Amino acid sequence: MTLAETALPSVRGTLKADAPLAPLVWFKAGGAAQWLFEPKDAQDLADFLTRLDPSVPVMALGLGSNLIVRDGGVPGVVVRLGKPFAKVEQADAVTLRCGGGASGILVSSTARDAGIAGLEFLRSIPGTVGGFVRMNGGAYGRETRDILVECDVVLRSGEQVTLAADALGYSYRHSSLPEGAVVVSALFRGAAGDPAAIQAEMDRIAAAREESQPLRSKTGGSTFKNPAGHKAWALVDEAGCRGLRLGGAQVSEKHTNFLLNLGDATSADIEALGEEVRRRVKAKSGVELEWEIQRVGLTK
Numbered sequence: 442m443t444l445a446e447t448a449l450p451s452v453r454g455t456l457k458a459d460a461p462l463a464p465l466v467w468f469k470a471g472g473a474a475q476w477l478f479e480p481k482d483a484q485d486l487a488d489f490l491t492r493l494d495p496s497v498p499v500m501a502l503g504l505g506s507n508l509i510v511r512d513g514g515v516p517g518v519v520v521r522l523g524k525p526f527a528k529v530e531q532a533d534a535v536t537l538r539c540g541g542g543a544s545g546i547l548v549s550s551t552a553r554d555a556g557i558a559g560l561e562f563l564r565s566i567p568g569t570v571g572g573f574v575r576m577n578g579g580a581y582g583r584e585t586r587d588i589l590v591e592c593d594v595v596l597r598s599g600e601q602v603t604l605a606a607d608a609l610g611y612s613y614r615h616s617s618l619p620e621g622a623v624v625v626s627a628l629f630r631g632a633a634g635d636p637a638a639i640q641a642e643m644d645r646i647a648a649a650r651e652e653s654q655p656l657r658s659k660t661g662g663s664t665f666k667n668p669a670g671h672k673a674w675a676l677v678d679e680a681g682c683r684g685l686r687l688g689g690a691q692v693s694e695k696h697t698n699f700l701l702n703l704g705d706a707t708s709a710d711i712e713a714l715g716e717e718v719r720r721r722v723k724a725k726s727g728v729e730l731e732w733e734i735q736r737v738g739l740t741k
Contacts, residue, residue, distance in 0.1 A: 450492035454481040454523075462515065466505030467567070469659045471708040472514030472738060479523045483595060483625045486520065490621075491599025493518065499597055499621040500737060503569035504544065507576070507662045512708045513739030520623050522571060531555050535632055536590065541571035541625045545578075548629065549643060558634025560588055561642040565650050567662060571624035576735075577611045581646055586611040590628040597621030614666055614733055655693045659702035664715055665730040673730060674698035677718055680725040687714040700734075712736060 449456065460477035463469050480486035490499065498517035502508075522542030529551040532538045537557065539548050545563035548570065552560040562583040563573065572578060573585045574592050589606040596602060596619065610617030618624070650656060665673040677683070677697040685692045689706030692714065693699040700711055719730045 448494065449476065450489050452478065452480065452489050453485045455479045460519070462502070462505070462510045462519065465502065465521070466508050466510055466661075467659065468505075468509060468661050468702050468706075468708065468711060470512075470702055470706055470711060471510030472512050472741075474515045474519035476518045477521060478518050479521050480525075482525050483593070483601065486623060486625065487595050487599045487601050489599075490595060490597060493599075495597070499623075501541075501571055501575075501623045503542070503572040504567060506567040507572070507734050509661060509708050509712055509734055509736045511712070511736065511738035512741040515738040522569070522623070522625070526571075526625060531557075532628060536628060536630045539570045539627050539629055541569065541574075541623065541627070543570045544568070545570075545573065552629075552631055553636050553639040553643065556634055556636050556639070557631040558639050558642075559583070559631030560629060561639060561646060564643045565646045570627050574609070574624045574627050575616055575618050576614050577609075577616055579614075581649070584611075588629045588631060590630050592627040593625050594618065595623045595625055653696055655695045655699055655701060658693070658699075659704075659706075660693070660699050661711075661734045663698050663733050664700050665698055665719075666733045668728050668730065671726075671728060672698075673733075676722045676726055676728055676730065680718070680721040682718050682721055685714065685718065687717060690714040692718060708738075709740065 457477045460474045462474050463471050500519050502519050502521045526540040526542030528540045529543050530538045535557050545566045549560050549564040562581045565580045566578050577585050591605050593603050667673050674697045682692045683697050684694045688710030689703050690710040691701045693701050722730050
């Protein structure tokens with residue numbers, strides 16, 4: 442599909458053609474976005490999507506932490522929520538209004554300063570509010586659905602809607618948000634807590650992550666969902682995949698549910714390694730691992 446600039450609606454934010462995505466994702470691999478749009482505000486995004494040809498695909502991009510962008514790039518428009526969407530404000534004593542581009546670290550730190558407990562787990566998830574809401578992001582026994590009251594969404598049609606948490610069809614690492622919808626803000630509710638105790642819990646979570654995960658590597662976070670009754674990392678380890686390499690990609694020796702770009706891996710290397718791990722786990726245990734990392738775009 443050829444998508445000429447003349448066919449695109451005008452915007453108040455920034456719109457770039459053939460924009461490299463590798464620098465924007467944690468794996469530091471993959472192709473370019475046909476168009477990368479950073480809207481100025483929610484109305485800018487809504488106006489753009491309203492006037493954009495309905496056949497053009499739209500994908501939201503957060504921190505790119507749980508994502509493989511294939512080497513052929515992403516057709517259509519990639520929407521990235523920048524600074525205008527990164528604000529976190531206190532709505533009441535135990536509730537925060539969070540922009541879709543706000544990081545988990547910012548949300549949890551703001552909650553701590555406000556004496557709001559229950560949001561500490563967001564400290565450990567390398568992503569943004571929009572991604573948490575779409576994927577029901579979670580860690581350390583908590584999930585987004587435990588704290589979400591409602592979210593503001595711009596649908597692919599350009600319509601702006603507010604959806605209650607129970608309208609999102611949440612299950613493990615899944616929501617029923619439609620394709621092309623962009624979460625622009627969310628209301629998170631915790632409980633009254635002591636800032637010192639909240640900080641202590643955040644420190645505990647940070648230390649646990651540091652000890653168990655390859656945080657300073659080019660990685661994509663948890664690769665596979667935990668199957669019912671199993672831990673994905675244990676299945677991968679039992680199948681003999683710890684340290685397994687393919688091209689420039691490797692299964693982490695520190696945490697076997699993480700894939701690494703050792704420096705020159707293509708996205709094809711990373712995805713093929715993941716598929717080889719799935720094959721070996723199936724052969725060893727009979728369990729079919731399901732990807733947690735999102736894989737988008739075209740192969741070369």
